Amino acid sequence: MNNLTSYQKAALDYKNHISLTANAGSGKTFVLSKRYVEIALAENIPLNKMVAITFTDKAGGELYRKIASEIEQRLITEEDNKKIEILHRIRRQLVSANISTIHSFCINLLKSFPVEAGVDAGFVSADTNLADEIIDKSIEKYINECVNNSEKFELLKKIIRFCGSKNNFIKQIKHLIGKRKKTESIIKIINDKTTEEITEKFNNDFEHYGSLLLKEKADKLIRLLETINGYVAEKNSENEIAAKVTNKVKEYDNSDTFPKKMIILSEIIKEAATQQNKIKKRGYFSKDYDNTPEIRQANEMMCDFEKILPKENSVEAVPILAEYNKVFAEIFTDILKIYEALKKHRCILDFEDILLYAENLLKNEEVKTALSERYNYIMIDEYQDTDEIQYNIFMPILDNLKRGNLFVVGDEKQSIYMFRDAEPEVFTKTREEITKWGKNNILNLPHTFRLYPGIAFFTNILFSELFKTENVLLNEVAYTELICARKTDEKGKVEILICDESNPEIDEAEVTSAKITEEIINNPDSKFSDFAVLCRKRNHFAELEDAFSKRKIPYQIVGGKGFYQRQTVYDILNMLEFLLDFENDTALAGILRSPFFLLSDKTLYNISQKRGNSLHEKLCSLSLDMPELKSVADKLAYFKSLVHQTEISRLVKIILNNTGYWSVIASSTEGEQEIANIKKLITLAGSFYNQGLKSLYDFTDFLKISVQKQEDEGQAVPIGNENTVKIMTIHQSKGLEFDTVFLYRTNDSPRSETTKAKSISASKTFGFMAKVPLGENYSDDYAAAPVVLLDDYIQWRKSKAEQQRLLYVAVTRAAKNLYICASIKKSGITGGSFFEQIAKGINLDTDKDEIVISGRMKFLNKESLPENIEREIEQKIKLVKTFNLTENSVFSDSAILKPEVILTNQIEDFIKGDIISATKVAVYSQCPLKYHLAYNLGLKKLENFYGKSESFNDLLDKENEEKLPADLKGRIIHSLLESETGDENLYETVKSKIIGETGSEEISGQFIDEIIQDLKLYFNSNVYKEIKEAENYKNEFEIYAAEDENYLFGIIDKLIIKDKQIVIADYKTDKIEAAEIKERALSYEKQLKFYAYLVSKKYPEAEDFVLKLIFIKHPENYWEQHLNKKEVKDFGREIEQIISKINSNVFPANITHCPKCYFAGKDKKCIYKAEI
Known part of the structure; x- marks a missing residue:
């Protein structure tokens, strides 16, 4: 330490x-x-x-x-x-x-105390899509109930008229449910009050909080206006405006309530200022005094007060707002009851529920x-x-x-x-x-070990000005000075890149890409991963992508939206739609052309010219003459056979693993991103299944709707730190750091925070805030009560304070170089923008080409005491307004992106980035040619043609368990063992599982009895009792590990962690005799060793590995093998060699395996005779 x-x-x-x-x-x-x-x-x-x-x-x-x-x-x-x-x-x-x-912590609390929390112990956490679906159903159910209840129907008509449409009504209710904590706290207050009492509350709140936040500021503005008015009166004692303002100022000073003061202030501003809240020049103030400090300050303060000053009919709106608060509360409460009932029926808790139930649990x-x-x-x-x-x-x-x-x-x-x-x-x-x-x-x-002195000093100067005032009610925070922990001779650079918005030839995206190009070329040690472009909004990503693509700058979008609109999602959707309907020619054409099969346009044309009623029929017809198409047709038929017996996420995995999709995507320029997106889609499919929605049709329908409507769904975050420029929002950059940061489009205007007509917001201080129609007139402009204007002001101030904090986060992501990009109009800097804040904070004059900021800053003194020493520092900031955007600064594919390599060996074609499973390694070990036939050529087993009785069950991947309907029994048993189901209600549990898997209730009682008999054999065994006693374990443990440029993958039935010992237990449901166990176990040995190697990478401290192979029909005759750390590591080298041979297309035949192989004919010889 x-x-x-x-x-x-x-x-x-x-x-x-x-x-x-x-x-x-x-x-x-x-x-x-x-x-x-x-x-x-x-x-x-x-x-x-x-x-x-x-x-x-x-x-x-x-x-x-x-x-x-x-x-x-x-x-x-x-x-x-x-x-x-x-x-x-x-x-x-x-x-x-x-x-x-x-949320994870609270889920664990609720699972630990379900009775006390009032939740079902087996509850599922709903994602946003499912929660939205249930909310939609709740609202529809409420609307239907209202039709049969005249009193409720009148309320519903009132609220829909208020919202302007049914769709907007649904949108507002969803928003309030999303803010349920606030909404419910408001309802508790409203339910106990009459409309008159709510009206009184609104008026009192305006008086109390308005005085607290604004009286002092209003008094200051009055004194400024009084001073300015004095200049006018002194110069022209007959000025009518000056006389009116003088009288109003006296009236203001004599007023004893905040609301009255605001009305008078509004009247003064109306007399002395223009509609733009600037002191009038015509007929009032001389141009000679136009630029005085008083004028500038008064203009700025009047702009602020515009948000709070009462408008016409504001007072009249108060009792109407109170009445609507009662309406909102009643309707929301009724819909919430329906929503809660639907969730309870499905054992679901949404995001907000988890925290609310946990909060309530802690009252016990x-x-x-x-x-x-x-x-x-x-x-x-x-x-x-x-x-x-x-x-x-x-x-x-x-x-x-x-x-x-x-x-x-x-x-x-x-x-x-x-x-x-x-x-x-x-x-x-x-x-x-x-x-x-x-x-x-x-x-x-206080120390920053990230920021170079120049960046740290710039940060201190800028934010000590922006965070000048602290106000808890408005979320305005104080500044704490950075003490630089870098060496004093490390400088750091801040540069401002200013584009002329009237010149479309030079935009910020082009300037940013040119600057990155310049930095990379001029600094050989620079990498693309040193750079990040931070945006306030995601809709700027597309223009940056275009500019980077032109210059061939590798980039990665972090947290980009449009997940459902990615081509990978379209491809999987096409596959699922086709599997549901073999006559869907559009979907099939997309599949054949996609990375699933990569057929050429010429091949597609040849297929289309064959006879047949559908593209699929034509494919099958042509496949009789073309072996490569036969493989495609066979795979599609195989996938089709899994549709009604396979859980959706596993089906998608099987499809991806049995085609070339992973490899093609992994080798693309956005491979990491797309792999992450596919994994997200698989997770979504798993969630869909876990929520009881098991139909492939339902999931496909959900995907289609999401593709059409959900454009704001975020893409998955890829794993890895490849050499790419990162493009992200400032929120996404939180917690990250980069050598060089570009703050993009800093002169864009911020989002408005005012209450819009026909919308409802929840304020925990005031209540439901909304502009309201006067006299049931829904076509005229809605009026804002004073309390709504005050809430708008508070939200605006809070938002402004947060925007300053957002700018702080953006600036402090840069360690060494900070580029501030801005496009400026002729009208000047945009009000409320980041650039306006920067300009005010450092007193920036945009007409200059360089400014200098100087002062003193503390540094960490690592050598001796005192710990912190203060030094003079000067930082020059360039303002760049002309740019060299020549084409010769475009990267070539070879010079920058890829280092020069001289190859002396023969160039061979091989695949990288594949997913290697335990089964693939085991199959290759048995016979490399068998691997080639099964995984590369996709040939079917010969039992499909010859009626061969031997099961393919000996080496199935966990992710491919569903290959035959006969495997249903194995899946049910594995599922029950995973959930650790005991003897109680076993018959009903097994039956329910079978219905869930098959969708059919026509189940053989004998089949159920067979499963129960096998399970009881295992439950009564000594090995089960031994495993059951384990304290630290994982069931159905999915594990991935990187191995060079490939991924190793496995699903372990049971992983037990005992200090430095790891126990890997694998269940087998093979129908074999006890005498066959030893021989059968040898065929699984490589699979278990593979798991041991995977686990050793995740738990490097493990020294002893116990492999247990448990045949459910013969649990007492289990197979066991012990491996030490060195033996596991040695097997890792064997895996490495196998992968290398697979990648190099080395597939010799092992003819000794032929008698046991499912690719052997009736003569026990390999069908692939050409290779032998």
């Missing part, structure tokens, strides 16, 4: 509750991981007594890796044997540690006590992004800090998730609670 700063060391004091504010690049995750390990080691407690909450799964993964790394580092340096023993124990327990998002004293005893240490990362519900979950667990230990870390300057109800005030509230236990418990990490 000698390398830690004094601030970091203080943060490791786990004896006290701590609130830690961490500046950008201060290493908070580093500190959090050290604190986690320090507690576990010093207190010698099991990891399940500790909780670490992160904002995202990705952040959780990073924290997990850093904790693992810290443990490894300490094992290297630690000399105390007792501590070494504890560290080994911590490392073993880490796989099951409570490191998760708040017994549960609270149990959890207080269970969890001693709670650590929460990114605390600035938390909300009130999360505060209400963790504080009771710690008995409001009277028990246990709380550590929260975050940076209020980086709170940018207001749309998720995250508000910095929760951080402030928690800090105040922790302060009660000691002022020394409020700490900070």
Whole structure:
């Protein structure tokens, strides 16, 4: 710990509750991981007594890796044997540690206390699509109920007229359900009040909060206007406007209520200012005084007050708003009841439910006590992004800090998730609670180890100005100065790239791509992955993609939308549509042309010329003469045979694994992104199945609708850090850092936050906010009550403060170089834009070619005390307005993107990026030619032609288990073993599983009895009892591992972790005699060794591997083999050799395997005689 700063060391004091504010690049995750390990080691407690909450799964993964790394580092340096023993124990327990998002943590709470929480123990967490579907059904059901209830029908008509349409009504209700916490708290208040009492509340709220937030500012504006009016009156005592303003100012000063003051201020502004809220020149103020400080300040303040000053009919709108609040509450409550009932019927909880139920669960004293005893240490990362519900979950667990230990870390300057109800005030509230236990418990990490001095100094100058005022009610936060931990001779660059918006030839996308090109060419050490382009909006991505493509700059969209519109999704949709209808010629044409089969246009034309009623018939006809087409037709027939007996996600996997799709996509320029998208689609298919929606037709229909309507669905985030420029939103960049950052389109206007007509918003302070029609006149403009104007003002100020924090996040992603891009119109800088904030913050004059900012900044002194030293610093900022966009700066495919390599060997064609399963390795080991026939040529088994009785079950992939209807029994047994179903109600459970798999209720009782008999044999065995006693295990464990440019994949029936020992158990349902077990087990040996190698890569600390092969019909005669670490590693080399041979197309025949091979004819010889 000698390398830690004094601030970091203080943060490791786990004896006290701590609130830690961490500046950008201060290493908070580093500190959090050290604190986690320090507690576990010093207190010698099991990891399940500790909780670490992160904002995202990705952040959780990073924290997990850093904790693992810290443990490894300490094992290297630690000399105390007792501590070494504890560290080994911590490392073993880490796989099951409570490191998760708040939602995962709450799901675990609800699963632990389902009765107390009032939820079904087997509830499923609904994704957005399913929740939307249920909300739609709830609203439709409510509308249908209203038709038969005249009183409700009148309310429904009123609200639909208010919204302007049924579709907008549905949209508003969905929005309120999404903000259910706020909505329900409003309803609790409204239900207890009459319309008159709600009206009074609105007026009182306007008086109270308006005075609190604006009276002082209004008084200041009045004094400014009084001063300006004095200039006018002094110059012309007869000026009528000046006389009116003088009288109104006196009236303002004599007024005793805030609402009256606002009305008078509005009248003064109407007299003295233009409609644009500028002091009048004609007939009032002389041009000679146009640019005085008073004028500039008054103009700016009047623009701000425009949002709050009462409009015509504002007062009249108050009782109407109160009446609509009662209507909104009643309708929402009725729809919510239906929504809750539908979810309960399907055992579903939505995103909001999970937090709300957990919050309510913590009101149970017994549960609270149990959890207080269970969890001693709670650590929460990114605390600035938390909300009130999360505060209400963790504080009771710690008995409001009277028990246990709380550590929260975050940076209020980086709170940018207001749309998720995250508000910095929760951080402030928690800090105040922790302060009660000691002022020394409020700490900070001021050093930035990321930013170069020039960037750090620019950040300090800019944001010390923007974060000048602090106001908790408006989410305005104070600035904490960055202390630079970089060397003083490392400079850092800030440059402003200004485009003329009137010149379409030179736009920001072209300038950005040209600048990246210039940097790469001029700096040989630069990589494309050093660069990131940060956008406020995703709709800017397309223009950047076009510009980068022109210059052949490799790029990656991070978190881009349009997931359902990707070609990969279209391809899979085409395949599923065709499998449902073999006469769908359009879908089949798309499949044949896609990476599934890659048929040429010429081949497609030849198919179309054959006779037949459909394209499929023509394909089958031509396939009789063309072997390559026969393989295609056979595969399609095989996929079709799986449709009604295979879970959707597995069907998609089988299709992808049995065609060339993975390889083709992996080799494309956007391969990583598309692979991630495909995996997301497979996950969606799995969720669809888990939610009880098992029909392929339903899923295909869902995909079609999503392709048409869901354009904003985010793409998956690819794994890997390939050499590409990253294009992302600022929100996506949170937590990341890059050498060079481009802030793109900084002069664009921000989104408006005012209440729009025909919309409803929920304010936890005021109630339902909406503009309302006067006198039931829905065609005229809607009026805004004063409380609505006040809420708009507060939301505008909060949004403005968040935009400043968003800019802070963007600027502090850059370590070395920061480019600020802006397109400026003739009218000047856009109000409210990032560029306006930057210009104000550093006093920028855009007419200059360079500005200089200077001052003093603190640096970390690593050599001696004092820890921080202050130095003078000067930063030059260039303003670039002319650009060289010549074509000769376009990259060639060879010069920049690929290093020059001289090849002396023969060039051979081989495939990379494939997924290698246990079965593929085992089949290749049996006979390389067999592998070629099965996986490359896609030939069917000969039993289809000759009636061969031997089952293909001996080497099926887990993901391909459904190849034959006869495998249904095996799937049912595997499913029951995975869910650890016991003897109770076994008959009904088996029957239900079969119906779920087949969709048919016509089930043979004998078939069910056979399954139950096999299961009971296993449940009564000693090996089952032994496995059942395992504490740390995983069922149906899917595991991937990278192996050079390929991926190894397997699904392990049961993985048991015992200290340094790993037990891999694999269940087999083969119908064999006990005497055949040993021979059959040998055919599975490679498969289990493959799993052992995969597991060794995930759990490198494991030293002993036990392989168990359990034949369900003969459980006591299980096969077992022990391997040590070296033997597993040796098998890894064997896998490496096999993959190399597969990639190099080396497929010799092993004729000794022919008698057992399903590609052997009746003469027991291989059908592929040409190769032998």
